[in-house]
Amino acid sequence: MKVAQVLSDLTSLRDQKAALDLVSARPGTASTVTGSVEAVRQRTAALLSGTKDQNDTDLQRAKDLVELHYAVKVKHLSKGNGGVEADESLEDARHAVKVAMEEMVSE
Template identity: 90%
Template sequence: MKVAQVLSDLTSLRVCDQKAALDLVSARPSTTSTSAGSVEAVRQHTAALLAGTKDDNDPDLQRAKDLVELHYAVKVKHLSKGTGEVEADESLEDARHAVKVAMEEMMDV
């Protein structure tokens, strides 16, 4: 899961110019909790910070903002099954296992 998060972050930063990328990085708080409430709180906090940036007309920054919103929407969908409890769905668990196996195979080579 960490690899996917890093790739998502790199993609977000690649579509921005340097100043916009720095604004985006400084606007994303770190979180250690994976509860649905904290994910929503981080999304709202990030959206509020990004909404306050001065480069509202910067298309690269707007694309990065859209990627951040999409990232959190997908993350929340995969974490919550509608019960209020945080659980990864079966397909996500299978994907995580496949990535883990692939990473282990790469490390053995």
């Protein structure tokens, strides 16, 4: 069903802006291709110059996600043997899924 919807969207595109709006992460931010390119250039220049955009929510979310990943990784490693137990339970769960899938296929 999703494939049919995507194909319908693709065939209904008549101009370049419609195509960009379909695939753009932020379709409403730039109205033209030139505007989009210029926005990317400005953003890249700002990042390379070391300036920080505190108002960028996407950047802040990415930073928060990296911090969360780091915190979880450190906590996992600091448990010592706890990490091994988690790996064993993960292997047990994988084995249970494999057995269930084999039973479904054999029926």
